[in-house]
Amino acid sequence: MPVHIRFDVSPTEGLPEAIFGHATFANQGDGPIAVLPIQMDSASLALEIRDGAGNPVGLPPPPVPNPEAHPIELAPGAVYEVEYPGFMPQWSEPGRYQARARLVGSDAHSDWVGLDITAAPPGAGR
């Protein structure tokens, strides 16, 4: 599946809720690609995260798949953009992480992007 995925985070350092992810899924092939939008919209389905030791970081489960949802067609040359506000779990320990976007069902994934989670100030959340 000729999909090119680009993934960025901004800022690259901060509290989990402050880290925004931004991905583009670009069809670089000659034919259309059918894909369920939720596969790209849900961080749980589209993102892979690992901690500083390389261990996978689990995200909460995705929503129950909607039986009425139909795949969209990504035409050749078309780009699907998604934002993932605060995609890092709020209970993430301070430290270095890496994240990337992927499209399950294909080999396509973005490069790993590094980010640093900082400690929450005392009294914030629990």
Next chain:
Amino acid sequence: MTQLRVELHTERRDQIVPGEFGVVAEFTNTSDTVAHLNTAQAERPALALEIRDAQGKTVLLRPPHAPEKGEGGPGEPIEPGATLTIEYVGFLDRSLAPGRYEVRYFSQYEPLGGTREEPLAAEWLSFEVAAPSDKFEIAEPLLEPTIFIEPRGFRFYWNWIKRYWHYFWCYILRLFGRESCGRVVTRNVDEPRTEVMTDAPPGFEAWNGTYGWRARFRLQVDQTRCRVTVTIRVRLVGAITAAQRTAWENAIEAGWSNGFKFCCYCCCCRTGYTIVSNIEFVDSGEDQVVNVGNTTTNMGNWGRNDTTAVSHEFGHMLGALDEYYTVDGTAWGQPWQVGAGIMNNPNEGPLARHFGVVERAVEAALGTSCSTRATSADC
């Protein structure tokens, strides 16, 4: 915090024959010091296992053998990080009615790894008893040779005696002021949850994966009102109107409140503690952060106009797992089944098992065992 963690495993969960069904309990010392487990006692299913049916009603096990000399004491040492396993086979009555049941390890006794304040409890493990069939050969139980002959009707009288002895004992305690039933216990719960989803059909393979989150809430057990209130404090990030927020609140609180109660083995609230769920939107001190967006994409990202999926996500916040495809080895089938409950079909309400994490927290708060039942059912 108990030193031991216990997990139950089984090779087969569906269409099992009661007399042959077995589970393995795996005890792991998660502390930095040596823990103890009295395996002579822990090996006895009636002392260590709890079974409940689909309605949450306790299934009684055969009484244990009388203790033998030398079976007291703290038991075997388990080094930090070490694991010990105990296998239980043939503990279910062979006449157990077909249907879905759940089993777990549970003890609030120190020789068995728990305390009254912090019982040692495994996750409930569900299994389904097959309807009797000629093709099943009824095997003799492998454990617990039946030296206890149980005439028909004995269990009825035994339960009757136990119940009224309990009432009598409670009366004595209250008479002498040892049990006032005026306690209001509050505690914060924070429990890591994981689930492994498999068997998603073609087109939905993306759902296969390992997910992790934390169930966090404030629990209040109020004996004066016979009520358990679960409050999740949520801090919202993103734009939402007051009306949209109220719609979330109404949908969640109506769906997760007043339908179930906890029946606990204690002298107070003998008709049960009604479960009331509450979502509170806060600016700080939150249990969960929710990003507001156009659609609900997981537990931490809710659609501002969605009142269906968010109630399902609230279930995850309470610790409930998904119940579609295959989760942790249990095959639930397709999502959106009628009558399958909110963790399969977000259009529906919760089921008793969805309060499992809350139930454990109530047990820890009261120091006794509880079961979840419909509000209309007897305790």
